[in-house]
Amino acid sequence: MPSAHPYRWWGMYEPTVSEVPLRDRDKPVVLSGSALDQLANTCSLQWFLGREVKADAPATAAQGFGNVVHVLADEVASGRTPADLDVLMARLDSVWDALAFDAPWKSAQEKEHARVALERFLQWHVDSNGARGTRTPVASEHGFDVTLEAGPYEVRVRGSMDRVEQDAEGRAYVVDFKTGKQAPSAAEVARHPQLAVYQLAVREGAADEAFGGVRPEPGGAELVQLRQGAAKKNGGDTLPKVQAQEPLSGDWIGDLLATAAGKVLDERFTPTTGQHCTHCAFRASCSARPEGRQVVE
Numbered sequence: 001m002p003s004a005h006p007y008r009w010w011g012m013y014e015p016t017v018s019e020v021p022l023r024d025r026d027k028p029v030v031l032s033g034s035a036l037d038q039l040a041n042t043c044s045l046q047w048f049l050g051r052e053v054k055a056d057a058p059a060t061a062a063q064g065f066g067n068v069v070h071v072l073a074d075e076v077a078s079g080r081t082p083a084d085l086d087v088l089m090a091r092l093d094s095v096w097d098a099l100a101f102d103a104p105w106k107s108a109q110e111k112e113h114a115r116v117a118l119e120r121f122l123q124w125h126v127d128s129n130g131a132r133g134t135r136t137p138v139a140s141e142h143g144f145d146v147t148l149e150a151g152p153y154e155v156r157v158r159g160s161m162d163r164v165e166q167d168a169e170g171r172a173y174v175v176d177f178k179t180g181k182q183a184p185s186a187a188e189v190a191r192h193p194q195l196a197v198y199q200l201a202v203r204e205g206a207a208d209e210a211f212g213g214v215r216p217e218p219g220g221a222e223l224v225q226l227r228q229g230a231a232k233k234n235g236g237d238t239l240p241k242v243q244a245q246e247p248l249s250g251d252w253i254g255d256l257l258a259t260a261a262g263k264v265l266d267e268r269f270t271p272t273t274g275q276h277c278t279h280c281a282f283r284a285s286c287s288a289r290p291e292g293r294q295v296v297e
Contacts, residue, residue, distance in 0.1 A: 035047055055282070124242070135165040
């Protein structure tokens with residue numbers, strides 16, 4: 001059996017080293033807010049294989065669910081679609097069959113979850129009794145591209161903010177809609193990298209255009225969990241669970257950016273195990289997992 005000969009064993013080869021660096025050290029390291037958490041806090045190898053090699057699995061129905069809800073939220077915020085549940089459901093019906101679900105019952109179940117999520121969004125959108133009553137929307141799906149100083153590195157952050165609002169003090173408040181089934185803890189939200197990067201970007205001019213060319217101070221940010229209802233004391237299940245991050249203090253987000261940039265430039269993509277392994281597409285090729293180790297190890 002020629003294929004069983006040891007000279008064909010992948011694990012017997014010496015590791016290869018590329019002569020071409022992954023990123024040019026003379027240019028800012030390009031990252032997104034969502035990538036920062038992977039690089040600095042979860043698994044840099046997962047980031048490399050998914051984002052840089054682009055070996056991630058195709059988009060799932062759950063991602064399609066989130067994309068549709070985000071588009072409809074943007075249409076309401078921009079005034080292109082009225083804040084009416086029947087109108088939004090009609091828009092949802094027009095694209096829903098394009099999402100690939102495993103079975104008809106799953107499609108029907110997720111469509112009902114989408115209806116509840118949109119209903120919560122509308123309640124949050126028009127809520128005048130909560131914190132939103134003192135904030136005014138100024139931008140939706142607001143794209144930005146800023147370069148930040150992070151220790152010895154420069155990091156170019158590009159992305160889109162789901163919603164930017166102006167608070168009663170004239171500061172910029174960033175809202176990020178979430179449609180996942182899991183929510184971070186209060187402690188995790190306080191140090192949530194994506195929200196913090198949005199606030200840091202605001203400080204460096206990312207929201208100037210939405211504020212008439214004037215540089216606003218960041219006034220905080222929040223995750224709006226559309227799949228999860230608020231606690232009774234916060235309005236009950238008809239409103240989404242809102243997780244707020246206070247205005248930035250200290251240098252922790254700059255340190256996090258520097259750590260992430262250093263890993264990219266030094267090409268330190270080592271696997272780190274944790275809860276994120278559960279849904280990782282690269283478990284079978286990860287040396288930190290039993291199923292991914294070489295047979296010669």
